Amino acid sequence: MAIARRAALATMRSLITPEGVDLQIKLADAGTRAAAFLLDVVFIATAAITVTIVALFGVTGFGTDKLQPLFIVWIIAIFFLRNVYFIAFEAGRRASTPGKRIIGVRVASRNGAGLSVDQVIARNLMREIEVFLPLSIIAGRSGMGVADTLTTVFGLVWALLFALFPLFNRDRLRIGDLLAGTWVVEAPKRTLMEDLSARKDPVARTFQFSHAQLDAYGIAELHKLEEVLRRDDYFALRAVAETIGRKIGSTPQAHDARPFLTAYYGDLRAHLERKLLLGKRKEDKHQR
Amino acid sequence: MTAPVPGDVRRGDAVRQSLASFRREREADWKAFEALLARVEKRAPRTLSEEELLSLPLLYRSALSSLSVARATSLDSALIAYLESLSLRGYFYLYGARRGLRQRVGDFFLHDWPGAIRELWRETLVSVALMFVGIGAGAWLVASDKGWFDAIIPSGLAAGRGPDASAELLRSMLYDGDNGFLSGFAAYLFTHNVQVAILAFALGFAFAVPTVLLMLFNGCMLGALFQVYWAKGLGMELGGWLAIHGTTELFAIAVAGAAGMRIGTRIAFPGELTRMTAAAHAGRIAATAMVGVSIMLLFAGLLEGIGRQTITSDVTRYAIGSGMLALWIGYFYLFQVVRNGDR
Numbered sequence: 001m002a003i004a005r006r007a008a009l010a011t012m013r014s015l016i017t018p019e020g021v022d023l024q025i026k027l028a029d030a031g032t033r034a035a036a037f038l039l040d041v042v043f044i045a046t047a048a049i050t051v052t053i054v055a056l057f058g059v060t061g062f063g064t065d066k067l068q069p070l071f072i073v074w075i076i077a078i079f080f081l082r083n084v085y086f087i088a089f090e091a092g093r094r095a096s097t098p099g100k101r102i103i104g105v106r107v108a109s110r111n112g113a114g115l116s117v118d119q120v121i122a123r124n125l126m127r128e129i130e131v132f133l134p135l136s137i138i139a140g141r142s143g144m145g146v147a148d149t150l151t152t153v154f155g156l157v158w159a160l161l162f163a164l165f166p167l168f169n170r171d172r173l174r175i176g177d178l179l180a181g182t183w184v185v186e187a188p189k190r191t192l193m194e195d196l197s198a199r200k201d202p203v204a205r206t207f208q209f210s211h212a213q214l215d216a217y218g219i220a221e222l223h224k225l226e227e228v229l230r231r232d233d234y235f236a237l238r239a240v241a242e243t244i245g246r247k248i249g250s251t252p253q254a255h256d257a258r259p260f261l262t263a264y265y266g267d268l269r270a271h272l273e274r275k276l277l278l279g280k281r282k283e284d285k286h287q288r
Numbered sequence: 289m290t291a292p293v294p295g296d297v298r299r300g301d302a303v304r305q306s307l308a309s310f311r312r313e314r315e316a317d318w319k320a321f322e323a324l325l326a327r328v329e330k331r332a333p334r335t336l337s338e339e340e341l342l343s344l345p346l347l348y349r350s351a352l353s354s355l356s357v358a359r360a361t362s363l364d365s366a367l368i369a370y371l372e373s374l375s376l377r378g379y380f381y382l383y384g385a386r387r388g389l390r391q392r393v394g395d396f397f398l399h400d401w402p403g404a405i406r407e408l409w410r411e412t413l414v415s416v417a418l419m420f421v422g423i424g425a426g427a428w429l430v431a432s433d434k435g436w437f438d439a440i441i442p443s444g445l446a447a448g449r450g451p452d453a454s455a456e457l458l459r460s461m462l463y464d465g466d467n468g469f470l471s472g473f474a475a476y477l478f479t480h481n482v483q484v485a486i487l488a489f490a491l492g493f494a495f496a497v498p499t500v501l502l503m504l505f506n507g508c509m510l511g512a513l514f515q516v517y518w519a520k521g522l523g524m525e526l527g528g529w530l531a532i533h534g535t536t537e538l539f540a541i542a543v544a545g546a547a548g549m550r551i552g553t554r555i556a557f558p559g560e561l562t563r564m565t566a567a568a569h570a571g572r573i574a575a576t577a578m579v580g581v582s583i584m585l586l587f588a589g590l591l592e593g594i595g596r597q598t599i600t601s602d603v604t605r606y607a608i609g610s611g612m613l614a615l616w617i618g619y620f621y622l623f624q625v626v627r628n629g630d631r
Contacts, residue, residue, distance in 0.1 A: 015376075018383070021352045023376050072475045079479040083486075093329050095380070106380070110568070114384040117392065118400075122575035128483075129490040175493060178564065179551060179571030187380070190373040192318065193366040198308055223365045230366065269363050270304040276361060277303060 011172070013185075015112055028105040028184045030166045033174075039099030044081050051077045082132075086124040091117050096187075104188035110171075110181050123176035130162040130175060196229055197266040203259035204266070213248040214271040220284035222272060225265050229258075237261060307362055314354045318374060321347035325377050348378040396579070404576040405620045411546035411553075415503050419542060422507015423514065430515040440512045455520040462522070462529045463600045478589030481537060482582045485544035489578050492548020495556045499548035506541060528602040531609030532595055537588035539616055540581045547574035547581070584616070 011027040028036075055074040059067060089097040095115050096106040107123070109115045166172045177183055217225075228240050234257075241257035244264060252260035275282055324344060328336065336344075355371040362368065405412070429436040434451040491498035510530075517526040551570045558566035591608070599605060 015379075017352065017375075017379055019349060019352050021356055021375070023379060024372065025376065075475045075479055079482070083482070093381070093384070095384075108380065112383075116572075118572045118575045118579075121579060122571040125486055125575060125578055126490050126493070128486045129493065179493070179567050180575070181565075181568030181571065187376060188373055189377075190370045192315070192370045195308065195311060195364060195367070197304060197364070219363060222363055226365055266304070270301060273307065273361060273363050274303045276363070 010170075013171075025108070026186045027172050028103075028186050030172060032103055032105060032186070033166065033172070033184055036097070036099040036103040036105060039102055040086070040097050041099075043098055044085055048078060048081050051081075083124075086127065087120055090115075090120045090124065095120075100184070104186060105184050106187045107182050108185050110183050115182065119180040119182050121180075123174075123180035123182050126174075126176035126179055130165075135159075193230065196226060196262065197269050199262055199266070201259045201262050203256060204263035207250075207252070207260055207263035209248070209250075209264060209267050213250070214268055216248050216285065217244075217268060218282040218284040218287055219272060222265070222268055225261065225268070229261055229265060232258075307364075310354075310357065310361075311367065314350070317347055317350045318354065318371070321351050321378065322374060325374075325381060328381060329377075345382060348375070348382055351375050351378060396576075400576050401580040401583075402620045402623055404573050405543060405580060407573050408543065408546045408550055408577055409621075411549045412542055415499075415542040415545035415549065418500060418503040418545070419507040419510075419538065422504040422509075423511035424507075425504070426508035426511025426513075427515040427518070428511075429508075430512045431519075437512050437516065440508050451516050451519070453516075455522065458517060458520055458522055459525070462525050475589065475593070477592050478586055481540075481585045481589060485541055485581050485585060486578070488541060488544040489548045489551075489574060489581075492545075492550070492552040492574075493555070494552065496549040496552025499545050499552065503542070503545045525602060528605035528609075529596065532599065532605040533588045533592035533609070535609045535613035536584055536591060536616065539613065540584035540588060543577055543584070544581045547577045550574050587612070 011029060013025050013027060015023045015025045017023060051074060055070050058070045062070070086097055090107050094101060094106060095108065100106060107115060107120065109119060162175060166174050171177075171183055173183060225240065225244075228236050237257040241252055241260050244261070245251045272282060320343075324336070324340060324347065328344070351371060351374050355368070355375050358364070358368050358371055426440060429440070430451065437451050488499050488502050491502065514523065514526060517523055551567065551574050554566045554570035555563060561569070591612070595608065596605070599608070
C-alpha cells in the first residue's frame with residue numbers, strides 16, 4: 001500500500017491559488033491520455049467517414065456538375081477535422097476535447113496562469129510529427145513502393161520515440177506539451193456524496209465500541225473502509241466486517257455486516273477527527 | 289442515544305455534530321457554485337444575470353475556505369475530493385483570464401501576428417537564404433546532368449515537365465488555365481501547403497536539422513524546374529507563373545521554417561533560461577506565426593488556384609506577385625514603425 005501511495009504522490013503537483021490554498025492537482029497518467037486520444041480519433045474518424053458518405057451521396061444525387069463545390073466542402077471539412085478539431089475544443093472554456101471530457105482530464109498551463117490560445121495551437125501542431133508523420137511514412141511504403149524495410153523501421157522507431165515520450169519524463173509531457181508549456185491534469189466532475197457518518201441506521205445504533213477498539217485503526221484504514229461502504233458490495237462488506245471484528249474482538253452476525261461497519265466507521269471517524277482537532281494525526285494503524 | 293455510555297468514547301459526538309453542521313450550512317453554497325459553473329462552462333457568461341456574475345467569485349472563495357476547513361478537520365475523503373474538484377473547476381474558470389473573441393482576433397491581427405514574425409526575422413532571413421541556396425544547387429545540378437531532374441522532382445509532380453519535354457508543351461503548361469476545376473484545386477493546394485508548412489514547423493523540434501534540409505530541398509525543386517524552362521528560353525515566363533502566388537507561398541513556407549528553426553535552436557541553446565522554459569517561449573511565438581502562415585497560405589492557394597489560371601499575362605502576374613510581397617513586408621515589418629510614430 002505504501003508503494004501505491006508513493007506512486008499516487010508522484011503524479012501530484014501543487015497548484016497554489018492566489019488565495020493561498022494548495023489545490024493539489026493530479027497529472028493524468030499515460031494510459032488515461034491514450035484512452036482520451038483514442039476516443040477523439042474515433043470521433044474524428046466517424047465524422048470524416050460521415051462527411052465522405054454525404055459527399056458521395058451528393059455526387060450521385062446532384063450529378064457531376066455539382067462535383068466542384070462538393071469537393072471543396074469535403075476537402076475543407078477533412079482539413080478542419082485534422083487540424084482544427086483539437087485546437088477549437090481545447091481553446092474553449094473547458095480546455096478539453098470531447099474525448100478528454102469523457103475521461104475527465106483537461107489541458108492546463110504549467111505555470112498556473114490561464115491557458116492561452118497560442119499554447120493550445122503549439123501543442124496541437126506538434127501532433128503532426130507525433131502521429132500523422134509516422135502514419136504517412138508507413139502508408140507511403142505501401143502506396144509508393146519507394147520505401148524499403150529500413151525506412152519503415154526508421155519510421156516505426158521514430159513513431160514509438162514520440163508516442164512513448166510521455167513515459168520518459170516526470171510530468172508526463174508529450175512533445176507538444178513541452179513546447180507549449182502545458183500539461184494535462186485530471187479534472188473530474190464529482191457529485192457531493194452522502195455523509196456516511198450521518199447515516200441513520202437503527203441496527204447500527206446497537207453497536208458500541210470502546211476506546212481501545214477505536215484505537216486499532218488510523219486514517220488510511222478509515223478511508224479504505226469509506227471506499228468499501230460506498231461501493232456497497234455485500235461480499236466485500238462481509239469480508240471487511242470479519243477482519244475488523246477479529247481485530248477488535250467483536251464478531252457481528254453475517255447479515256449485520258453493513259450496519260456494523262457503518263457504526264464502526266462513524267465512531268472511528270469521530271474518534272480520529274477529535275484527535276485531529278487536538279493536533280494528533282494518526283496516519284495509519286502502525287502509528288501509536 | 290438511549291444507552292448511557294462511558295464518557296470518553298461519546299465525546300467524539302460533539303465533533304461529529306459540529307462537522308455535520310459545517311457541512312449542512314455550507315452545502316447550499318457549494319451546490320449553487322456548482323450549478324453556476326456548469327452554466328458558464330456550457331454557455332457564454334453573458335447569459336448570467338449581473339447578480340449571478342458578481343456572486344461567482346464570492347462562491348469560489350467560499351468553496352476554497354470550505355476546502356481548507358474540511359482538510360484540517362474532516363476525514364470524509366469523498367467530501368474533500370468533491371471540494372477539491374469544485375475549487376479546481378472554479379479556479380480554472382475564474383483565473384482563465386479569457387478575452388472576448390472579437391478582441392482576441394483584433395489583437396492577433398494588430399499585434400500578435402506581425403509581432404511574432406518580426407521576432408523571427410533572423411530565422412526568416414536564414415530560411416530564405418537556404419531556399420536560394422537550394423535554388424542555385426538545383427539549377428546547377430540539372431544543368432550539369434539531366435538525370436538529376438527525375439531524382440529531385442517526383443514524377444507525379446513533374447506531370448510530363450522535364451528536360452526532354454518540348455518548348456510548346458512547357459509553354460502550354462504555363463498558360464493553360466482551362467481545367468474547369470479551379471476553386472477545388474485552390475482548396476486542395478491550400479490544405480496541402482498548410483500540411484507541408486506544419487511539417488516544416490514541427491520538424492524543427494529535432495534541433496532544426498530536418499527543417500533546414502526541407503528548406504534546401506524545397507529550393508532544389510524550384511531550381512531544377514527553373515533550369516528546365518531557362519534552357520528552353522522560358523525563364524521569364526516561368527517567373528511570372530511562379531511569382532503570382534509564389535511570393536506569398538514561399539514567404540509563408542520560409543516563415544514556417546523559421547518558426548521550426550526557432551524552436552530547434554532554442555532547445556539546443558536555451559541561454560539563461562532552463563531548456564523547458566526556453567522551449568515553451570519559442571513554442572508560443574512559433575505557434576502564433578504558424579496561424580499567420582496558414583492565413584498566408586490561404587491567400588496563396590486562392591491566387592494559385594484561381595488567379596494563375598485566369599490571368600495569363602506575364603506583366604500582370606509579376607505585378608500581382610510583387611504587390612503581394614510588398615503588402616506582406618509592409619504589414620509585418622513597417623506597420624509597427626508607423627504606429628509607433630503616431631504615438
